């Protein structure tokens with residue numbers, strides 16, 4: 077009997093050692109990624125000064141960046157779960173992180189996900205925003221340089237040991253977009269002519285990163301985030317099949333769908349997306365309507381079955 081107990085004790089002890097070692101390795105893997113530096117040396121492009129370009133930049137900033145950095149770009153708590161991690165989206169006005177930004181720093185940050193100090197940007201969706209045409213990117217930068225300065229400050233991000241282990245295990249998906257971007261691709265990027273065409277809509281959907289939440293085929297996707305509802309099927313196979321342009325526009329601008337679902341901007345950033353121009357919204361609508369009517373993605377089907 078004593079012998080058996082002794083062996084059970086040894087096995088339990090070994091298991092504990094293995095679990096602790098695995099946790100330390102995973103947390104170490106995350107720490108290494110956070111410390112990693114990247115080289116991206118894109119050519120500097122001219123910053124436009126005409127009012128039409130700056131107005132275009134204002135729309136892009138409002139419809140994408142404001143969702144995380146706030147309407148006046150002075151920052152938001154963004155991810156704020158003290159038991160997991162606290163990561164503010166910082167103040168990106170001249171009074172904040174971008175005080176000494178050169179034009180090249182702006183390009184590197186937005187398109188390549190690399191900060192002026194060469195570290196990767198945490199969470200910021202540069203892989204999608206980087207698809208913006210050179211003209212749109214430079215209009216955005218021109219506008220950002222005109223944003224009134226604000227001196228709000230935010231604490232540095234903090235991560236619990238557990239969140240580092242989870243991050244190291246890849247449970248949160250892509251944390252540093254610089255890992256997945258070709259940092260040597262400096263080829264010029266163009267956009268289809270701005271119009272309500274499905275082609276232009278596909279371009280807008282691309283740099284807005286709709287696919288990162290709605291799936292590669294836009295027929296829905298359940299993210300690993302346990303508290304988020306699934307990104308809906310936005311092909312004509314979903315509710316969108318029944319909507320006209322007015323219903324679609326109203327959904328993005330009011331946050332409430334024709335079926336009466338009130339969308340939480342924390343999960344579906346409609347407060348920003350709804351600030352796209354009328355032309356962009358119509359182009360996105362025409363693009364989504366041109367897609368095949370796909371059934372819900374299986375991650376969504378599984379989620380809905382569990383909810384029953």
Ligand code: HEC
Nearest residue numbers: 140141144164165166168173185191192196197198199200
């Ligand atoms: C999904 C949320 C999200 C969106 C959308 C977003 N950002 Fe960020 N951004 C962040 C987070 C989080 C950080 C902090 C990253 C870090 O410190 O590693 C950040 C940091 C920055 C920084 C500071 C980098 C530095 O030097 O420390 C700049 C500049 C910036 N973002 C610009 C933009 C612009 C311009 C847009 C719109 C085109 C945008 N961001 C859209 C989340 C976002």
Ligand code: HEC
Nearest residue numbers: 284285286289305306307308315316333339340343344349
């Ligand atoms: C950060 C993740 C995220 C991004 C980015 C995102 N969405 Fe969503 N979207 C969601 C989630 C989650 C829902 C479901 C909300 C709910 O059920 O409360 C949703 C719902 C919707 C709906 C309502 C669909 C329905 O049938 O009720 C539409 C329309 C929509 N999104 C369009 C878009 C478009 C267009 C884009 C890109 C411009 C986009 N979304 C980008 C997460 C996202």
